Amino acid sequence: MDQWQERKRPVCLERRFEFDGYSSTRDFLDKLGEHSESTQRFPDISFGSTYVNITIRPEDDNPDAQLNEADRAFAAQIDALLG
């Protein structure tokens, strides 16, 4: 979890993953897609050939919502996808 940055404006968790080539990036994105579908939780993701940036906003849509343990657990699950 320590590689995630916690931001205040807007409240979110962010992490950048770097890969040696597109096929590793694509494998990770595929696992991420499956995880999103199984949890029905869809973080904002941006990527290019060798990087993936992930932004996790509080699951609670309330504009003043803070990050909670479920949000941090979701981040840890994404870390685990790296295998």
Next chain:
Amino acid sequence: MDQWQERKRPVCLERRFEFDGYSSTRDFLDKLGEHSESTQRFPDISFGSTYVNITIRPEDDNPDAQLNEADRAFAAQIDALLG
């Protein structure tokens, strides 16, 4: 091609695609991934459950590079993936 915005700083083509649900978004992303692999051209992509933003920078890495016909053709190929 008319739905792409041409930007000056930085020079690029940008378009936002909206979908009715994650499975349509994922289908489009999968086709985009295959197209990127076959052309070895990797635009910057950001997405959430129902949107995909694509940024095409000039293929020529030169910082003053301008968009050319190949860049616009690539954008048109992406439009065609919508089917």
